[in-house]
Amino acid sequence: MKKNKIIHYKSIEILTDWANKRGYEVVIQNKLPDQLSFDDKTIYIHSRQGVENQVYSLLHECGHLLVSMSQKGFERSYPLYAYSANKRTERTDKYKVSLVAEEYEAWTRGKRLAERLNVPVDKKKFDKAMTDAVMSYLRWAGRFTTGYGNL
16 A cells, blocks of 8 residues: 555544544445534545545545534624524525535634644645535535626
């Protein structure tokens, strides 16, 4: 096995241990997309991406956990916290802004977590993963008509 792969698998172990200490299980599988489930306290990471991208996805999902742990502060900063939305509010611009902001914040906190835990991150690759993910949310938000027309 290549040295980098060993480092990435070790990083997954470190992050899994971090999540476990907070009551969350990490499951690497090929059925669900990357996601944090608060209902079953599980972080799901899709196994069909390379191991380095699994690390970055896990950092991001841990970032969501960190955002949820400081929910009050996040709610003060954004007009509508994404986790507290319902079907009616999910169509609002406030919800879309909150969701995009939270996605970005989860990437930011995940990167800081990597620094705290000494998980190595290739800055260019991490930034590409973050940019691709955040842009997908921006495209999603822009598909909806707003008070200012289509974005």
